Amino acid sequence: MRKVTFTDPHRKKHFDFFRSMDQPHFGITAEVDITEFLSCVRRSPTLRFTPAVVYMIADTAMKVQPFRWRIRGDEVVEHDGLRPSFAVPTAASSAFSFCTVPYTEDPIAFHAAAEAMIERMKSDPSFEDEPGADDYLFLSSFPWVSFTSVTHAMNHSRKDSVPRIAWGKYFKREGKVLMPLAVQAHHAVVDGSDLGSYFQQIQRSFKKSEEIFELFLR
Numbered sequence: 001m002r003k004v005t006f007t008d009p010h011r012k013k014h015f016d017f018f019r020s021m022d023q024p025h026f027g028i029t030a031e032v033d034i035t036e037f038l039s040c041v042r043r044s045p046t047l048r049f050t051p052a053v054v055y056m057i058a059d060t061a062m063k064v065q066p067f068r069w070r071i072r073g074d075e076v077v078e079h080d081g082l083r084p085s086f087a088v089p090t091a092a093s094s095a096f097s098f099c100t101v102p103y104t105e106d107p108i109a110f111h112a113a114a115e116a117m118i119e120r121m122k123s124d125p126s127f128e129d130e131p132g133a134d135d136y137l138f139l140s141s142f143p144w145v146s147f148t149s150v151t152h153a154m155n156h157s158r159k160d161s162v163p164r165i166a167w168g169k170y171f172k173r174e175g176k177v178l179m180p181l182a183v184q185a186h187h188a189v190v191d192g193s194d195l196g197s198y199f200q201q202i203q204r205s206f207k208k209s210e211e212i213f214e215l216f217l218r
């Protein structure tokens with residue numbers, strides 16, 4: 001982890017302007033093409049949709065630098081790693097459980113850790129985050145409908161700079177499989193161009209699914 005210093009005076013003004021807002025988060029919902037990705041999931045005997053899509057979301061966040069920035073007081077820090085925390089069903093309750101898995105670049109290692117944690121949450125659900133931790137990515141799925149927008153429950157804190165990302169029900173259109181993806185971030189640290197880069201990068205990753213998940217297809 002390191003401290004981020006804005007040497008550009010205009011960038012510093014941008015940071016101060018948006019962090020003073022009562023509601024500084026903004027978000028975009030767009031459709032991403034997951035045709036190749038879904039093909040990999042369906043062809044592999046071991047690759048599972050949820051761990052795989054969480055990997056893609058977290059891997060992209062690692063590559064778009066501002067998604068690793070967090071506001072702490074008057075400062076900004078950059079994390080070396082992230083912990084995606086996503087909602088999963090549980091056998092112990094009708095309510096969902098948080099499922100937190102530290103990101104690792106190796107998709108096989110991440111997938112195995114995610115599967116193990118998902119299984120654990122079925123009987124031992126959790127609804128708590130680590131106090132004071134801000135290296136999370138808060139993820140949600142809504143597989144019942146192909147939504148066009150999302151709002152998230154959150155405390156009105158100007159310092160809450162953890163991105164929120166949600167995916168919805170995928171569907172076919174003109175021979176492609178599309179999935180709605182909603183990405184929300186704190187505007188003081190993530191700009192529109194950063195959000196655009198996120199969508200461009202994750203689309204490239206979905207297109208390269210066979211390469212990324214090659215070992216799952218053998």
